[in-house]
Amino acid sequence: MSFNVGLSGLNAANTALNVTGNNIANVATTGFKSSRAEFGDVYANSLFLGSAKNGAGTGVTTEQVSQQFTQGTITSTGASLDMAINGNGFFITSDNGNKVYTRAGAFGTDNAGNIVDANGAKLMGYSVDADGKVVAGVLTTLKVDTSALAPKATDTLSETLNLNSTSSTPSVSPFDAADTNSYNYTFSTDIFDSQGNSHTLTQYFAKTDTNEWSMYVTVDGVNPGNPASTVPYSATLSFNSDGSLASSTSSDLTVDTTGKFTMSDWVPAAKNAAGDMASNGSVAATAGVTINMTQTTSYNTSSATTAKTQNGYATGSLSSLTIDNEGNLFGTYSNGQSKTIGQVALANFANVQGLTPNGNTGWRESAASGVPVVGAPASGTMGTLTAGALEDSNVDLTAELVNLIKAQSNYQANAKTISTESTIMQTIIQMT
Template identity: 70%
Template sequence: MSFNVGLSGLNAASTSLNVTGNNIANVGTTGFKSARAEFGDMYANSLFLGSGRYKVGSGVTTQAISQQFTQGNVTTTGASMDLAINGNGFFITSNNGSTSYTRAGAFGTDSSGNIVDASGNRLQGYGVNANGDLVSGVLTDLTVSTAAVSPKATSTLTETVNLNSSDAVPSESPFDASNSKSYNYTFATDVYDSQGNKHSLSQYFVKTDTNAWSMYVTVDGVNPAEPSSTVPYSADLSFNSSGALVGSTSDDFTVDNLGKLTLIDWVPASQNADGEMVANGASPASGGMLLDVVATTQYNTTSAQTAKVVDGYAPGSLSSLSIDADGYLFGTYSNGQSKVIGQVALATFANMQGLTPAGGTNWKESYASGVPVVGAPNAGVMGDITAGALEDSNVDLTSELVNLIKAQSNYQANAKTISTESTLMQTILQMT
């Protein structure tokens, strides 16, 4: 019996050495989770071997090799596609439909723009539809599209402007954009047509009387509706004694509400070879462009534009990618626009110890682990994501070196048990 007891001890010590050695070998592996050998004693069930406190054990057996899913240190790398999970959850990857789960977040892109790990497994998450809306609940391969963003024609210009109430009526009349003595204040705004061409919308303000101003508008220096004409569009603005805008009238704009002027019949144009402004074949936003000047005031302070919101933009290509704590992928484009192009999904399990190691710092779902619960980062029990960082191995090297010494001592002690039993056996044989 003692031979078997000693042999089981040698096997257990060898298993412990293997587990400890594997932990030490992977101390630098990103996302690696250390393992622990768990042992249990053995007792033979027999009527002839005694019972209760007189029962002698039959040695030791390995009950489990348990993964320790404690948090590893998060180390900054600076690479935008490197991801680390703070808290619960696993990244979900797919290889031709075979799903794996990992804590190693060293990702990049392949030739098709798919976000992949070093083994080519594709990161899973939530994509966006044709309208750019996130499609939650349906996992898909996350892709970084390098396609250019289509241009958008400017449809709204909202501005906050103050006109100096102490200004005098200009000394020269009528208004002439080339004569600064015929107006009090001017500024320009970039607007875009349907093809993404940039145009300059200029506004000129002329004081006509107490609490009364005229606003003149040109696009690229010409009439918005007739590129061959330099006659601007115009609107009359009136203010009350408190300096607030109280009315607007115009023959060139459709006045929707107080101070909301729709620029109609805008014809995008550009210079031809002769320097003439001619239509360029593009179009303005459908329905014209809303020029909202409701916030215009007339106070006794310097004329100035203090706020402006304008939509529309030129076409643009992807210039950078960023990922936030909630897993949203933001694409920033050369035209200054940014948009969500996807969201990383995470998975967690009722029994993480039941996951089956698959190599490459990956795990597979098993019956013991239960089915995965999939969700967005930073929601429910899911951890958040740190971009530009990786989670280190959670191996405590000092502890593992101590375990190595203990396993070695255990191995030597169990070998001594067998050696002692062999000596006793020889003694018995010599007596016969």
């Protein structure tokens, strides 16, 4: 019997050596989780008498090799698609349709723009709708769309400005854009047509009376609705005694009940072959360009524009990609625009030690692990993401080297058990 006891000890020591050696071999493997061998003693049982009260054990058996899913150190890499999970969860990847779960967040793109790991498995997450909102609940493979961002025609322009109430009326009349003495203040804003072409909308302001100003508007230096004409659109701004805007009127621009102007008949233009301004083949936003000037004031301070926004933009190409701690992927484009292009999803399990190792630092679902709970990072029990970083192996090299010495000693001691039993057997044989 002692031979079997010693042999089981040798097998156990050899298993411990294999587990320790595997941990040491993967000390630099991204997302690797160390394992430990767990052993149990063995006692002989009788069908009728049960185990002997004072019976000697019959050796040792390997109960299981369990993986330790403790957090590894997060190391910055600077690569935009590298991701580390800080807390619970696994990245979900698709390996030819089969789901594999991993903590290794070293991702890149393939020739189709899919976000993939080093083995070609595709990262999974949530897509976005036409408005850039994440469509949660339905997993799909994430893809970096490198196609050009379509242009957007300007339909809203908001301005906050002050017109100096102490300004004198211009010395030259009537208004002439080429003569700076015919107006008090001017500024320009870039607006865009349906093809993403940029145009310059210029507004001129001339004081005409106490608390009253005239505004003149051109686009690319010509009449907005008739590129062949240089006559500007005009409007009148009247102010209250406290400097706030009282009313807005115009025969060229539509004015709504809130005092907002709308340039509803703008014809985007450019110089043709003859050098004349004419339609460039594009169109303006369907509802026109609304100019919100309701915050305009007339105080005793310099005329100035303090805030200005417009919502149009030209065609843009993807210039960079960033990921936040909730897994949202943001694409930044050469035209200054940015949009959400997807969200990374994470999975967690009731019993992570029940996962089946798949190799390549991945695991598969099993009956012991339970079904995956899928959600966005930083939601529920899911950890957060750190972009531009990777999670190192959680192997404690010092502890593993100590375990190596212990396993070696155990192996030698069990070998001595077998050697002693062999000596006893030889003695008995020689006595007979």
